[in-house]
Amino acid sequence: DAGITQSPRHKVTETGTPVTLRCHQTENHRYMYWYRQDPGHGLRLIHYSYGVKDTDKGEVSDGYSVSRSKTEDFLLTLESATSSQTSVYFCAISPLAGNREDGYTFGSGTRLTVV
């Protein structure tokens, strides 16, 4: 999507290894989110950020950490990947907290496979 890119697009990793996914935006939006999508569960919020160095947990945060040292980058880290973390990960950005009339945009997703 224009203004938001996720990298890598695909990754296969071994159980127990650390993995970092990157979300990069050029929109200067304040809010950034990480979701995972699994069959039967829809999209579930992992972590979100409401500013540089300001982050909070979502509903499925166990096993994940995040960092936001710059407005444009939001990193999701799996400290020690497990097979249950095999999923498609989506990043989203939004300009404002209370008004999502415009600008709530998703990246194209990262397909992560843990073997």
Add this chain to the structure above:
Amino acid sequence: GIQVEQSPPDLILQEGANSTLRCNFSDSVNNLQWFHQNPWGQLINLFYIPSGTKQNGRLSATTVATERYSLLYISSSQTTDSGVYFCRYSQGGSEKLVFGKGTKLTVNP
């Protein structure tokens, strides 16, 4: 937490048919929004509709917050409407945005 039910879970239509998708909530919600995920996985923002009705071409949405539901109408469906439709909300105005499990729509030519 708030429970959300999207119905139907699956829907198959012939091109040209109309359909109504529904989200029911167990309590009042904020920031209600509808998204479409196309068959290639891309998520597209359709409507931000905390209350009232909005229309955009063949699609329209209505939220009745007092009765805890939202509807998405698709008229004269096209094969490009296929995919999964999600409603998303926040609880108590928080940043913790929650998605329903979606309605999978298949439109056959």
